[in-house]
Amino acid sequence: MNLPLLCWGRRLFLGLTLAFLLLLGLVPRAQGSHIRAGDIQAKSDTTAARNPRRIFFKMILYTARSSPVKQESATFFFGDGTNIQNVPRTGFAQVSADTDINVFYFEHTYNALGQYNVSFVGELRKANILNMSPPTDRYEFYIATRITIDPALGINRAPVLTAPAIDKAATNQVYLHNPAAYDADGDSLTYELAPSQRTGSLADDIIKLYNNIVRPTDIPGFQYPNTRDAPGVQVPYVNATVGAKSIFQINRNTGLLVWNAPSSSSVGEYNTQVIVKEWRRVAGARPRLIGQVIRDMQIIVEPSTNLRPEITIPRDICVVAGTTVNGAVTATDPDRNPVDLFAYGGIFPPATFGQTSLGPPTARGTFQWNTECNDVRRDPYLVTFKAQDRPVGGNSPLIDEKVWSIRVVGPPPQNLRAQLISGSGARATLTWDRYICQQASQILIFRKEGPSNFNPDSCTTGIPAGLGFVQVGAVGANLSSFVDDNNGQGLQRGKTYCYRIYAVFPLPKGGESIASAEACVTISGRSALMRNVTVDRTDANGQITVRWSKPTSSAGFTEPAGYRLFRATGQSANPTQQVYTTTNLNDTVFVDTGLNTVGTGYNYRLEFFTAASTTPESVGPASSVLLTGRPDQGAAGNVLNWTYNVPWNNALQPTVIFRREQNSTTFTQLATVTGTATGGTYTDRSVTSGDTYCYYVRTIGSYSGENLPKDLVNLSQELCIRAAPCTPVLTLRSLNCDSLSSVGSASNVAFPPADFTYTNRLTWTLDSNNPAGCNPNGIVYYRIFYQATADAPFALIDSVTTMSYVHRNLPSSAGCYQVQAVDNIGQRSNLSNQACAEDCLFFLLPNIFTPNGDGVNDTFVPKISSPVRRITFRAFNRWGVKVYEGNQDPRINWSGGGNVGEGSSTPRLADGMYFYQAEVEFLDFNNTKRTYKGWVQINR
Known part of the structure; x- marks a missing residue:
């Protein structure tokens, strides 16, 4: 049968399109199933060179022994656009009856400081993983570790996950897993659950098509196992609500993952991610997230007649450095099977754990750790103990796990002594024995008036704030004396001063010692x-x-x-x-x-x-007593605050508030309030909207001790308050996207042009009841705030006296606004509601361009486009071979050259049809990203 030429042309076009899509990754790929879990460890350069940009890595993979696929080499991506291929496996061992461990070592030197995700993209996952959308054998296995390269961090080592991910789950029984991570630098670790991820391409495709850029996304349809397993309920376990909906959660601090419990319908395989985050403590700042390790792990649920063993561990303890910690661990099995005991954590060695009996009836093990000064740190050491039974009848082993917390604190400084300096009664000399732990960074010195009965136990370090001690000094840990002269002002006579000291240890590990015994000195006479x-x-x-x-x-x-x-x-x-x-x-x-x-x-x-x-x-x-105040933002009333810095106590007797109403000349007592050591607060609700009220406060203070002054009366200044301006209600005129799109469609040139700008128009009114009792009169101007992007702060851009504003010459219409009213005495209203504009998201590429040098349609640019931040544009010939790629020009401006990227002089491509893929990052408020695919004809 003969077909018309036109039909053959259409069939050819469809065939070429299909071939192109297949080359983009839609063809079936080799499947595998041997990887059960994995994670990547990292540490900075510990060689003599100490290059902060040189990082050493270690990957551990847990693989199924039954699979014919063996992971003998691996490819890794370093997060900087580079990779390393064919890294050989350097370690291999069996860790359980059906699981092997595979170890890979590799390294990389980065060109710049920053944060990088080092990743491994393994084979495709198994079919029929129950907590993902099918077909699950089309999803890649993905793990990664995030590192921070910053010389300020010094030698940094990523968390190490010491416990293998090999344990099975049984229906209607609790499943447990603990990665037992530790950080050799003493950084704090936290644990989170996250969905398993895929990359959309295997390693070879990421190298060839995506320039080594790995873009992980959550696997479609991912659910945590308990969410998918609707019939599951909790069974008896620690803090469990028996019969309640099943849970799948991880302890943020200890890392213990609990699934309580898989039901009879849960039989099968599941995957999830456990993320271990590494936090660096920084003096005077919040902890800084400097890294994280992703463990992707498989959970296999089986029907079983075997019952879990039960483990018993010692109670959590605190010990002074230098103490030998001994602990007995036992386990029993309800089926009277033998039980193997294991211990995981970062203190092995030098700590030891040995099993002395398997049972039944009782398996026993002994733990021992000789602690040292170098072990002092803020966070406790966590030791994970696991009991695993040896069942009969073909059942898989089951486990019980518990975590023992051991906090190592510094020993208290010894033999603190205080005495007056000869010839002056206004200074005290403190001496003590040289501190035994010279790893400490400082000795902190604290003082209070009068003795205390503070007797700290081994878990109480430093000096609790409520005891009345104040820090008066600090010296290096290698020193053993201090002179207290009250910051050059001398100590007051007639008082007894008592001192305690303790040691602090350097970050990132941190840690403190127990406080010393108390030493006191009494100074005769009485000061002014x-x-x-x-x-x-x-x-x-x-x-x-x-x-x-x-x-x-x-x-x-x-x-x-x-x-x-x-x-x-x-x-x-x-x-x-x-x-x-x-x-x-x-x-x-x-x-x-x-x-x-x-x-x-x-x-x-x-x-x-x-x-x-x-x-x-x-x-x-x-x-002096300083009084401040403002109208209440939430309801009718005036909020008063007063502060002072005095050596007597103003909290023993009430502070009296006085008020003068509008059109009155007399102050009257309004209320009494018990103050604090530094001030007080009061809200006056008995006010009339729009009226002005004036206030002052009277404090009554006393010194503690016999024959010392009492009833010390002090007045604040007078303060007048008027109701706050009412809050504006802001409206932003929306952009007409249809009109813009029609302008572009009707134009013969690309729209919008390069110099096109946007205008946003704002209007507002006043909400006369926000806050209640607000004042709509006396407003003299309005402050305009603008937020250009979602992660940017609001910034003041202008002030106007009218109730409208036009924001011109914008590269994008996207952004948010707020308005604030200011009255004639400088009071400011609450900020208005946020009014936001969104860019119109339209993007259209032509199907033909003519790069013949005539100045008309010489480059391939969008015909219609919203504001764009970046476009990654790739062109392919009819065989799927990439002939061009560029990402620097947000308008593409491809001139029809091939072989290399933009900005180079290259041979022009032959006339004909080419396929493209454009990854567009819009310059809108939400940083929207979209991918466009199509074809374009080059005619010269």
Whole structure:
């Protein structure tokens, strides 16, 4: 039968298209099933060169013994666009009846600092994995380890997963697995579950087609085993709710994975990821995530008449470095089968564990660890113990696992002594024995007034905050003395000072010692005492009165020759400006004028000196009471806060709040509040919307101890508050995507042009009831905030007096806005709602271009395109061979050249049809990515 030429042309085109799609990866690929689990370890260069960019790796794969496929070599991707192929297996051993372990070593030197994902893409997974969408034998096996190359990290070693992933699950029984990870640097580890992932291509295709770029995605239809297994219920186990819906979860801190429990319908194979995250502690900052290890593991559920053994381990303990830790581990089996005991963790060796009997009735093992100073760290050491039975009748072994926590702390410093320095009663000398653990970084010195009955146990390190101790110094761990002169101000007379010290250990391991025994010293006489720092007048030219008491003399301490008073602006600032001096010892009052007391606090320190000593003694500091306030953002009311920094206690008697209402000249008592050591707060709900209210507070303080001043009255400045401006309600005019698309479709040139810009138009009103009692009057301008991308902060871009705004000359319409009202006394409203604009996502490539140099249609560019951040464009000939690739020009601008990438002088391609794939990253708020495939004709 003869077919018309047109039909043959269509058949040829369809055939070529099919061939191209097959070359893109849609053809069936070789299948395999031997990999059961795996993970990759990493460490930085430990050779003499110490190159921070040179990283050593070790991959462990667990494979099925029954499979004819043997993993004798592997390909790895380093996350920087490079790979290493045919890495030979260097270790191979049987770890269980049906599982082998395979070990691969390799290394790589990176060209730049940064974070990289080092990955292995194995064979296709087995068919019929139950917690994935079928067909599961089309999904690649994928594991990876993330590393951070940063010289500031020093020698860094990734987490090591010491326990093999080989245990079977049985129906209607709890399944357990613990990777038993440890970090040799002492970094903190956390555990998470995650879906198993695929890469879309095997290693050879990633190298040939995707420039070594691995793009893992969650496997379609992935479900955690308990979610898929709807009939499953919990069975008796630690903290289990028997009969409740089954659970599949991992302990974030210990790594113990629990599936409680597979049901009778769960028989089959499952996969999941366990992610171990590595956190580096940094002084003065939150822990930094510097790496993670992904273990992808298989769980095989079988029907079984075998019952799990039960293991018993010692209770969690804390020990002082240098202690020998001994522990007895036992296990019994309900079927009276012998039981093998195992121990996993980062302390083997030097720790040891040996089994002394298999049972029945009881399997026994002995643990021993001789701890050292180098073992001190903040996090406990975790030892995972596993009991595995030896069943009969063809059943698979089952296990029980538990985790023992051992925290190693530093020994307390010994023989702390405190004594007065000869010739001066205002300083104390502390001495102690040289600290036994010289790995420590510092000895911290703490002081409190009066003795304590603190008696720490082996789990209590440092000094708890509630005991009243304050840190007064720190010295290197190699030192054994310290002089306390109260930061140059001298210790106050008439008081007993008690000291304790403890050691801290360097990061990243961290850790502390137990605190030392207490050493006390009593200083005779009585210092002058600050009594008042009270605001007399609230004004830019205001006034504060300062009072103090006269010191008393005693043996070895003569009366001072005079006083010097110092002041600082700010409640916590160090008073260094001398504002008063006198030799009249009965003159204990100073009136400080010319101060801006409207919204500023002041701090004072008194210094007194004697003829017998060249070192003056000092008391204080003592600050004024500073009152701040604002309208409540959530409801009608005014929120008041006050702060102070004083040597007496203002918390023993209530603070009194006074208020003056609008159009009144008199303050009346409003409420009383119990303050704290540093201040207090109160919310006045009895207000009328729009009215102005003025406040001040009165504190009443006392010194602790007999014959010391009490009932010390101090006033804050006066503060007036008016209701906050009402919150704007923002509207953003949406972009007409249809009109833009039609303009591009009707144009004979690419749209939008390169210089095209967007305009966003904003309008707003005021919500007269947000917050309740807000003030819609007196607004003088509005602040406009803009967020260009989802991960960018809102930034102030303009201020206007009208209730509308036009944002012009934008490269993209995408972005979010907020507006804030400001009234004539500077008060700001709540931020408005967020109003966001989205780019129109349209992208159309032509089917023909004519690169003949006539200046018309010479390059291949989008006919219609939303703003684009990046396009990775690849062209293929009819046999699926890639002839061009570029990713630098967001408008493609392909001139029809071949063989190499953009920006090079290359031979032009022959006229004809080519297939393309364009991976487009749009410049929209959500960073949308889409892939477009099609064909284009080159005609010259």
